[in-house]
Amino acid sequence: MAQDPIAIKGIRQGLLITLGEGPWDALMEALERRLEKGAAFFRGGRAALDVGPRPLDEAQIRQTRDLLARYGVDLWAVRGTAEATIVATVRAGLSPLLAPEGATGGAVPSEQEETPPVPAGGLVVERTVRSGQRIEHPGDVIVIGDVHAGAEIVAGRHVIVWGKLHGVVHAGALGDESAVVCALDLAPTQLRIADHIARSPEERRRRPVPEMARVRHGRIEAVPWPHR
Template identity: 30%
Template sequence: MCRKHRENGVNWIMGKVMKPGVNIKGTKGGLLFLLDESRPFSAVLSELKYKLENGSNLWEGPDTRVLIKLGRRQITRDEEKEMRRLFSSHKNLIIHSIETSNGRPYLVDDRGIQILTGTVRSGQVLEHRGDLLLLGDVNPGGTVRSTGSIYVLGALRGLAHAGGEGDEEAIIAASSLYPTQLRIAGVVSRPPDEWGESGVTGMNFAYLVNGQIAVDKMHQLTRIRPEIEWKENRFRS
């Protein structure tokens, strides 16, 4: 059985130290806080709290600008408030900016995934801000555009454009993926001929890698886009 304990603010498993969830580096402009995107944010906040409470000599002094980098993670407003509350115990630590590594806004859309039902027929255009879950089909000649990711619980046979405002982490997923065209951020891909009726089967998703659109099976989603799993967990009631 895996044994885990915490000592001096550090997690240990079977006698081996884990990678810190919070790394702090000094820069010319102040302090850089690097928060591990692979840990539950509650665990990261717990480690941050420990380090802020147990480094009194380090935190004393003149006003210091703080830059927080979240990796690819987005956080909710409540999570942001809790993080800012931890820093507020040291009046000289002034949060200057909070950033993600992929250029996305650091705050997640509090509305979560918008669910719509219906069929997008030829000549129709469905536009949405944020992530979209469509319960229905997109027929040939139909178009779906979103600033976030697009999930189609049905057949996608028309055009789909995800990440419409430059979000390169957005994906396009469908139960049956036979699009006439896919777009993610500024990248356009026309599917190969083998994507015909006998081509891609099962639920698949498209994503950007090395500036090109790739397609993979849905069970690979959490490996390729681990930050999406965090987002889905956050919206779960």
């Protein structure tokens, strides 16, 4: 399979979708496939588009915005180096910059923040996550407490639970197969990493040991954690 021309990652302002090389129609198709796969995760989010030097016209921007809107994603910015792209972006009523207007300055100026891969920071949850509660974050999610059955954790990257993990968990929800799930008692109702899905064994262990789930050879496997 050719390398995916679409890269999606989490930044502080939401998702950043980077379009790579290739004909426009193929890119749109590839983007739609990615959106379909992660539909539940993307819904309700906002995204910025990075097109690099490729010049985009207003119709293409509108097309992308409509495509994202169908999956419940709000396109708010388009970043490109071509002048045509910037003009078209402004005409389409979107921001040509990734820093939101009036943003209170974080530790890093936004221009630097966007250089190489910027993983969204970790989200630390210091409580019991109960049935019906859903934690969603484009970066790592760390839970200090238990995740009960009926709860959901969805993370763009790793999920670490310092406690029991009995709910549904999805790590690498943006397609990152290198994401892992660690828990002191790893017994999720269902465990997903990127687009792999696994269930826990039916019978519960009498004495749980900390485990880490990861993708190896196209399957999810659990190994003792720390791994020796």
